[in-house]
Amino acid sequence: MTTIRPSETLARVELFHSLPPDTIARLDTRCIWRRARAKEWIIDYQDESTDVFFLITGVARVMIRSISGRETILRDIEAGAFFGELAAIDGQTRSASILAITDATIAKMTATTFIETVTSHPDVSLRLLRFITGQVRMLANRVNEFTTLAIRERLITELLRLSRANRADPREAIVSPPPVHADLAGRISTRRETVTKELSAMEREGLVRRGRGALTLVDVPRLVAMIGDKEDALDFKT
Structure with missing residues (x-):
């Protein structure tokens, strides 16, 4: 990563939305501002650093790698979010790797400044607690899926999670752009060839x-019934 002159601000970060402009301005000056290129690793698994990163522009991805070398995608991080907070809180090594999916602007804050900010502003502390709680629930759901669902069921669940409702037909949902098979495999912990085979069978x-630019889920109620009506799979974008 190369240092750039900061033209962005932490005011774009949801965690800090309640802070007054002068506090945001002070925090801006206490960060190191950097630009990461697409496909650049921002954090490595088990790295010993404890800084917290705020994604001002771009998209990043949280990934873990098994002993066998298989990579599992946990989630994508959009602009306005943050990552690296666990190491800042407990001082342990990194629990996952972070990959820049697109070019990104990042503000790096020391653990000391982060903890000082969180403990000085109860509203920020509450937002952080709610975020961590949400991540725990998400990971619990993923563990449940990996241990109880067959590969096709995991694939359907992930497609539903990535989709948005088709306003022209309430029975349909759309995934656009169509997902890369290797990425889908990483999200459901299987092989790319298996995803390709399952999608071809589901199409038949x-x-x-x-279609051009999209994958359409033709019958959402039927797909939901196939995975046992999992509520977390029904959170379509509208």
Whole structure:
């Protein structure tokens, strides 16, 4: 990563939305501002650093790598979010790797400044607690999926999670742009070839339809029934 002159501000970070402008301005000056290029690793698994990173522009991805070398995608991080807070809180090594998916602008804050800010502002502390609680729930759901669902069920669950409702047809949902098979494999902890095989079978069965720029889930109620009506899979974008 190369240092750039900061033209952005932490005011874009949801965690700090309640802070007054003068406090934000002071925090801006206490950060190191950097630009990461697409496909650049920002944090490595088990790295001993404890800084917290705020994603001002771009998209990043949280990944873990198994002993066998297989990579699992946990989630994508959008602009306005942050990562690295666990190491800042407990001082332990990094629990996951972070990869820049697009070019990104990042503000790096020391653990000391982060803890000082959180403990000095109860509203920021509450936002952080709610965020961590949400991550715990998400990871619990993922563990449940990996241990109780077959590969096709995991694939359907992930497609539903990535989709948005089709306003023209309430029975359909759309994934756009269409997901890369290797990325889907990483999200559900399987092989790319398996995802390709399952999607082809689902297309033959009339469950999905591939089109230019999108993958359509043809019958959402039927797909939901196939995975046992998991509520977390129904959070469509509208």
